[in-house]
Amino acid sequence: MTDDGSTDVYTVKTVRIAPSLTKLALDGVKVNETFSATKKTYTAMTTKDSVTVLATPRGEDYTVTYNGETSNVIPLSTGENKIEIVVTNKDGYTSSYTITVTKADHAVTIPTDESYLVTGKEAVMDGADYTFKVEVDYRYEAGEDFAVKVNGETVTGEKGVYTVKNVTTDLVITVEGATKKVLKPVTVYFSFSHDDKFESCEQSGQTVALKKVTVPYFDLALYGLEDFYFASEDYGPASGDPTGGPGSALDPGTKEFAYGKITMLHLFLYATEVYYLGIDPADAGKGYLANNGIMGTDTFNYTGSTGSIFLQNIWNYDLNLNYYLNYEYPLASAGWGSTCDQILLREGDIVTLGHFTDWSFFNDTTSIFNYIVADKTDPVQGDKIKMELYHAGADMYGTYNTAHTLIDYSPSVYCTPVNDIVSGDVTTWQYVGNAEADGSLVVDTSTLAPGEYIFALAGQPGKENPGVICSTPGGIRLTIHEKPVVKGDINGDGAIDSTDVMALFNAINSGDDLDATVADVNGDGVIDARDVMALYNIIKSDN
Structure with missing residues (x-):
């Protein structure tokens, strides 16, 4: 209340924040679900006689109990075991989490390797069926001898899913025959020009005129270009998912889908490093532009989005440029241009990039x-x-x-x-x-x-x-190609006939110098009338 008798009313609202955990796990036992502070129930399976619960409270002054006890070591009996973890703050408010641990009869050994991923539970009950999944890593493929085995015996599955019926023993899963994909480079012919001249690169000493370039595959993420992973060669003004239809609002491809696919963007990056900057080809395609702070400069700068990337600068030139594939303006669909990130390169392709000083070059009927x-x-x-x-x-x-x-x-x-x-x-x-x-x-x-x-x-x-x-x-x-030598083809027309006999006769009589590989018909090391007769006999016998 103020001196004049008036009053102000203030409302204070309090919000109770429930105590929670920042971590919940079992020591040495896989929890099937991913932890989240707001997720309250979890499951696990093991053959162990006990498990140790690892619970980290959000506040240092919080307390944690396990089935009402302070010990986090929980003995297990066969079948389901519910473990209630209660976290309490200093004001007495509580939150609880539950892990249901099934003590199974048989352990499952799941292998780990970069070439594949096996997902499944780590234990199984006696007499139950056991199902697991095998996914080959995108960088690998199933070779001719690819096999999934359980306890040494090959098992068959459908779409990577395998089931072992009526389990009566421990299981050991093995995966064999996953081989690394061989990434084949692509060889193209590349021209880079400014106005009326092909580009000559000072650092490499190379002129980029129909240059034969073997481009390797490399991950665009090395250059911070994940948004330009290859997604589709076909898209247009109606936006859509690359797997379901065309669209200019193209979603970037995934690293898995783009793996091994070499685009024109790969060529431009590789050529920038090898020719414009002059680095060793063996070191190109490994992120040099990004690692040395060159991306985003006049050497290589870009804007835009998937399927609509714009080269703002390249090789110290501005964006007044155009590029064609096999002397065709690249189209993603009728009336819709494609950009270098979505143009796949194939063996023998011709890529031409032209930059111009004049900004209206494309208006001329004789361009481009x-x-x-x-x-x-x-x-x-x-x-x-x-x-x-x-x-x-x-x-x-x-x-x-x-x-x-x-x-x-x-x-x-x-x-x-x-x-x-x-x-x-x-x-x-x-x-x-x-x-x-x-x-x-x-x-x-x-x-x-x-x-x-x-x-x-x-x-x-x-x-x-x-x-x-x-x-x-x-x-x-x-x-x-070098013209093949045909003995007796004196006039070089590719045929041996009477005109060659006359030509040899006249040349000998005139004292002309003759190529022995052609004119020494009988091979005696001397060019004379006997060669004329030998040539005549060859023609006669052929006739």
């Missing part, structure tokens, strides 16, 4: 990825190869479908041995020729030494935007 196809995939030195130059570009304002259009403005084509790329600037390579207006170019390989080459055109200015680069450098890898 240039590439070359050839009419011979396994040419021999001297073959004439017809090449066709294309650009692949998706409709970025509609279906996102990719159009493949022949290049009609006659760009120059260059080549370089794969193992001797001195620059990402294609125009510094060996000039091959200019394409015709129909996008074709015939390449004579007779002047090229046998080996593997990249034939490519540089990134090109736009058609509607000629002042900026709107398409990437691109090309094709081809191996030119």
Whole structure:
């Protein structure tokens, strides 16, 4: 009450907090249920004559009794034994927990191993059936000799569940033949370009132009990327569970489901470490970017969610980039683009990533990825190869479908041995020729030494935007094989006939230098008229 006679009324509510435990267990005996302070009943089974209860009260001044006694060692009789644990606080309030321990007749020995998990009770009553479950760890698989045994005898089960009928003795479970999965890497061909040039990496000394990259599987959790575990290649604007339908609100895959599945995100991480940063490939894929504080920097930075990851920065470039798989804009479903975390890589895939200075590059009709196809995939030195130059570009304002259009403005084509790329600037390579207006170019390989080459055109200015680069450098890898030596094929046309007889005769008469491996037909070490006669006889006998 105040001086003027007025009053204020205050209401105080008190809340009684019941005493509880922070731990409840049995020493050396498995409790079947997981402990929670609010869960009051538990069960266990053992063949022991007594059990020791381990109970930790929440308050230091709490007391605990066991079936009304202070001793926590409880003797057991055959069958069910109820143990009541009562915890009391200083104000006399109590809470109780109950563990029902069944003293069984027979013990069960359950094995432990990282390759599998066996779950089941540790004891069983005489004459009862005993059921247990075996789960092979996701990193392992059941080999040809996989077997689950009880007391040395193989038992059969269904979906990993096994039952032993009418138990009359102790049981010993063993699991054999679980073998570690062999994780196969995937080999792809990767190009990274900025404007008109392939990226040349200072730290590794490598130019990433259709680079043959063997990508191993590694756990994305090493990079803090658990939210981008592979879940599904198929999803779209209607969100949904990856196992039940498509959806842009894609739930991340589990580490078990994603195990062994190599995505384009794996490639980008691996290539960043090996090529951009120059670390030993043997050390890549082990979390280097995360362990050294590089994740989240201009070297590799990302935002987004599962199925919608955005590369904000990569290799010190910003997000003005695009990437294709096998010269196709990657789609998760019709009209819905996929992102690198949900794109599975397969052997021989071609991955192209292009970054551009101009932010409207994709608006040009000649964007985005240039590439070359050839009419011979396994040419021999001297073959004439017809090449066709294309650009692949998706409709970025509609279906996102990719159009493949022949290049009609006659760009120059260059080549370089794969193992001797001195620059990402294609125009510094060996000039091959200019394409015709129909996008074709015939390449004579007779002047090229046998080996593997990249034939490519540089990134090109736009058609509607000629002042900026709107398409990437691109090309094709081809191996030119050494032409096989055919004795007697003097003119090198692959056939031995009368024209070769005349060619040999004329060359001998003219004193021309001849390749003995071809012209010394009779093998006597001398090229003369007797070789002409020997060649004639070969043709005559063949006819």
